[in-house]
Amino acid sequence: MLELASNLGQAPKAEDLSKSPLSIRGLTVSYGQKPAVFSVDMTVEAGKMTAIIGPNGAGKSTMLKAALGIVPPVSGQVQVFGRSLDEQRARIAYVPQRASVDWDFPTRVIDVVLMGLYRELGLMGRVRAKHRATAMDCLARVGMGDFADRQIGQLSGGQQQRVFLARSLAQGADLYLLDEPFAGVDAATEKAIISVLKSLREAGKTVVVVHHDLATVNDYFDNVFLINTRKVAEGPVAEAFTAETLQNAYGGRLATAQVDQLAKALA
Amino acid sequence: MLLDALLLQLGYNATLVAIGATLLGISAGVTGTFLFLRKRALVSDAVSHATLPGVCIAFLLMAAFGGDGRNLIGLLLGSAVSAGVGLWCLNWLTRNTRLAEDAAIGAVLSVFFGFGVVLLTVIQTLGVGRQAGLEGFLLGSTAGMLWADAMIIAGGGAATLVLIMLLRRPMTLVAFDPEYAAARGLNVSRIDMAMMGLVMAVTVVGLKIVGLILIVALLIIPAVTARFWTERSDRVVLLAGLAGGIAAYIGAAISASAPNVPTGPIIVLMAFALFALSLLFAPNRGVLAAVLRHLRFQRRVHLRQGLLALATGQPIYEKMTLRLLQKSGLMRADGVATEDGVARAAKALRDEKRWEIVRADQSHEAAAALYDGLRAIETVLTPDQITDIDARIGGPKGVAS
Numbered sequence: 001m002l003e004l005a006s007n008l009g010q011a012p013k014a015e016d017l018s019k020s021p022l023s024i025r026g027l028t029v030s031y032g033q034k035p036a037v038f039s040v041d042m043t044v045e046a047g048k049m050t051a052i053i054g055p056n057g058a059g060k061s062t063m064l065k066a067a068l069g070i071v072p073p074v075s076g077q078v079q080v081f082g083r084s085l086d087e088q089r090a091r092i093a094y095v096p097q098r099a100s101v102d103w104d105f106p107t108r109v110i111d112v113v114l115m116g117l118y119r120e121l122g123l124m125g126r127v128r129a130k131h132r133a134t135a136m137d138c139l140a141r142v143g144m145g146d147f148a149d150r151q152i153g154q155l156s157g158g159q160q161q162r163v164f165l166a167r168s169l170a171q172g173a174d175l176y177l178l179d180e181p182f183a184g185v186d187a188a189t190e191k192a193i194i195s196v197l198k199s200l201r202e203a204g205k206t207v208v209v210v211h212h213d214l215a216t217v218n219d220y221f222d223n224v225f226l227i228n229t230r231k232v233a234e235g236p237v238a239e240a241f242t243a244e245t246l247q248n249a250y251g252g253r254l255a256t257a258q259v260d261q262l263a264k265a266l267a
Numbered sequence: 268m269l270l271d272a273l274l275l276q277l278g279y280n281a282t283l284v285a286i287g288a289t290l291l292g293i294s295a296g297v298t299g300t301f302l303f304l305r306k307r308a309l310v311s312d313a314v315s316h317a318t319l320p321g322v323c324i325a326f327l328l329m330a331a332f333g334g335d336g337r338n339l340i341g342l343l344l345g346s347a348v349s350a351g352v353g354l355w356c357l358n359w360l361t362r363n364t365r366l367a368e369d370a371a372i373g374a375v376l377s378v379f380f381g382f383g384v385v386l387l388t389v390i391q392t393l394g395v396g397r398q399a400g401l402e403g404f405l406l407g408s409t410a411g412m413l414w415a416d417a418m419i420i421a422g423g424g425a426a427t428l429v430l431i432m433l434l435r436r437p438m439t440l441v442a443f444d445p446e447y448a449a450a451r452g453l454n455v456s457r458i459d460m461a462m463m464g465l466v467m468a469v470t471v472v473g474l475k476i477v478g479l480i481l482i483v484a485l486l487i488i489p490a491v492t493a494r495f496w497t498e499r500s501d502r503v504v505l506l507a508g509l510a511g512g513i514a515a516y517i518g519a520a521i522s523a524s525a526p527n528v529p530t531g532p533i534i535v536l537m538a539f540a541l542f543a544l545s546l547l548f549a550p551n552r553g554v555l556a557a558v559l560r561h562l563r564f565q566r567r568v569h570l571r572q573g574l575l576a577l578a579t580g581q582p583i584y585e586k587m588t589l590r591l592l593q594k595s596g597l598m599r600a601d602g603v604a605t606e607d608g609v610a611r612a613a614k615a616l617r618d619e620k621r622w623e624i625v626r627a628d629q630s631h632e633a634a635a636a637l638y639d640g641l642r643a644i645e646t647v648l649t650p651d652q653i654t655d656i657d658a659r660i661g662g663p664k665g666v667a668s
Contacts, residue, residue, distance in 0.1 A: 086452060188629050
């Protein structure tokens, strides 16, 4: 919601973004000539769980990927804990969409989690008992301790998602960015993932999740960020996740009945 | 004669060639594995065909300046330059046009190879230098190979191997999950470039032995062969190196004992033989294992269904089920269950109930994931766990477990 500034003629003051784990300013990403994300600002609050919400094709995942430099942006700045992205890579853990990899790849569950220790292991370092112990511990935290030696192709979708989460835990990061971790997973997995994410928040970590299920936003998250190519709303769930902002984000794509139902839940 | 060749008894030169070929085979197998895992196997075919114009131009240049047109280092440098140009064209086409990679591969491969063949014909009609042997680069030839040539090949192969050992971790990460790799700060396109550079190096080094038309086979077949035997990427790499090395060694030995046969095709046929053996006989992914597994599975399904039908007193219509039950001594010829059959049926029914509980209980998730309707529950749970589950089922105790 843009408004004409009343102080035209003065240079705007720079904000202090050093406290935010992830701040994005003026981010535009485009595939070809059509922007998928246009001039988006986002300021993630530290120690909170934030949901990125919007209709299909609204640029949720694209924004996350651009923030991490996976997709090159057309313009925009990204700061992580007040510094540049490349200085702070080690503090970020990213969980990509499950469907983005080939699960017939010849590797075991434990090997995937060990990929999370890529920086510690370096190019030639041997995988030692302590690395293995870290990986096993992360697997246990997502309830997958018994699966360490299984081939990844034998896992169900929800189990694959939890292995990805375990890999990000192994990094010991401060900021966790997850792309649709609840898409197409069973209820047990959803429960396991959300409890891990909440324990991360308890430990003072910051969690950002691309999310599609409007019904669980209230239960799971502190803050929401609504996007439909442009930013629609940002803030605590109670303020930013309202019938009005949802209508703005989804437009006609959300059935009126759905909006009413949500509005009732929100009231 | 062949035995002599295999035992390196055919003299100094043949021995050198065999050793050089083996090193090349190992590094091709290892390099090719990463290409295969990254699903870009055919890019190497474009790269190898793109070497031909370079070989011809290098020959012409060296002959024009009065040198020996067949100097191997010169020819390999030329081939590397034109392979690099081919690779650059391929990348440019995929990135900046709407062509998909497969179409771009076809375009680059055919144009560069066609140009190379034209140059080769020109060289033959010009009659400059001593061009004999240049066509050996097409299919590979070890005849008349010099000691220095073999050293270049062996050295190049060994150097490539060392580089791959250094890059194996980032290359594996990029092959499995490029987005995650990028998020960790790895430069994915640079790692891909390094991988293609290694492929180019193997191709160039292997030109003399395998030839540019078939080097793709030595890069890809060992990796595909190795994939049959293991589910771990590091082992795929090792086994592919082994398969490539064996194929190249035997191929080079055979070709040394029959000098008129081009080396490349023999090596490729050897690699294929290993592939065919793996395809048929590999324990898990092999064709034979799959057929046996299916037959065994079918028998177990029939037996299980039969036992459950006996337990619940339902009629059995399926002929195969009846035959299996009778053959296992679980049922008499008149369709009545034997004593053993009654006991096994009761156990089967009880196991069904136990599985029901296991599958509904989140704390047994790992065990539940192994459920296939057939597996004996004792193979996934401890006796204590089973007792616990039985307590939850209730009902009559004392069913043999």
